[in-house]
Every structure is written in C-alpha cells, then in structure tokens.
Amino acid sequence: DTGVSQDPRHKITKRGQNVTFRCDPISEHNRLYWYRQTLGQGPEFLTYFQNEAQLEKSRLLSDRFSAERPKGSFSTLEIQRTEQGDSAMYLCASSLDVREGGYTFGSGTRLTVV
C-alpha cells in the first residue's frame, strides 16, 4: 500500500470556477477525513466519512462545498463558485475505526484561486 494519495497536488483556478479534488485512502481504512490548512494555521476539520456515510460536517463547510465517498473507498471534495478565501491546502487522511487509530495523511492539494 502506498499510503494516502491526493490528486491533483496543485490547482490554480479562476474565481467562480468549480474544482474537484480526489483522495484515495489506505485500502483497509474505513474512516476518511478532509481538513483545510491555511497559511500560518493548523489543519481545520471539514468533514469525515465512515465507509460511505458522511457522519459529520464542520460549519466551515459552506453549501458551496460537497464531499462524497460513494463506495466507501476514494472520496471527492468539490468546491463550487470558488472564492479567493478558498485558497488553502486541502488535506485528506484515513484511519481505522478503533480508539487508538492513528491518521495517515496525504500530501495535500494546494488550491490557489486567482
């Protein structure tokens, strides 16, 4: 297993465009998380899935954001009508559903909205 993969690594988009990111977790991990990291800040929780069910969404996740994990494997995060404030690193992580389950993070997708 090569760990958590995220695609693309970098995305530059014009304001108002839609973007979609993909995350492939470690295959046996049933939990998948999305975090957002802006410059000078720690990662902030956006949402998480257990298998295909989206169990929690942060209030940071406005209605322009949507995440899916259709078959309990890979996940997508879509941002509609991007704004400059959406510029950030979007991190995906996966873990097992155990109390001591540690996260494995992907390398992230850096989004720049111009």
Place this chain on the structure above:
Amino acid sequence: AQSVTQLDSQVPVFEEAPVELRCNYSSSVSVYLFWYVQYPNQGLQLLLKYLSGSTLVESINGFEAEFNKSQTSFHLRKPSVHISDTAEYFCAVRRFTGGGNKLTFGTGTQLKVEL
C-alpha cells in the same frame, strides 16, 4: 470542545542544541495527545502520541514529549537537534470517545535549525 495552544510560532535553534516546543490544551473531556511534523510541501506525519500509560513518550528520531495533566501540557523536546529537523510541528488532541476521532490542531511551531 477542545483547543490547542502553541505559543511559539517560530523557534530558531543552532544544530546540536536542545529544543522545547510548547503545547497546552484545553478540554472538558479526556483526550489523546499527538505531535505531527510537516516538511515543506508534504502532508503531516505522526511523530509521537500519548494514549495511556507512561506520561513520557518517545519517537524513533530522538524526540520525546511528556504529558502533564495538571498543567494540561504536552511539550515536545529533543536534547540535540539536527538540520534535518527543520520543519513545522503541530500539536493535536482527540477525544477519548465520540467525536469521530477528529483531531483538533494547534497553529503550529516552525522549528528552524541553523548551523
């Protein structure tokens, strides 16, 4: 809710000198504690964690952290740093139960090791 405070945004240190990165947390429930390291243009890597047992935990590359419940702290230390330790370090907490294993992170401390 939980919160994590990392008071030092940047810590410059000379190679082979000791270093301490401070982390304090606030939580109304019991939490697990973590340190993650992030190298430039990479994701976060788990450095060490405190789940239970001995309050002093160690990583394979010489870092250690001590959980102090009375002071709600989990400071990270290394007795002798190397240039390759230059990175950003994040302290994080997670609830014992519930919360979906969500991590709450501090704002990070940039460790810069100089010759």
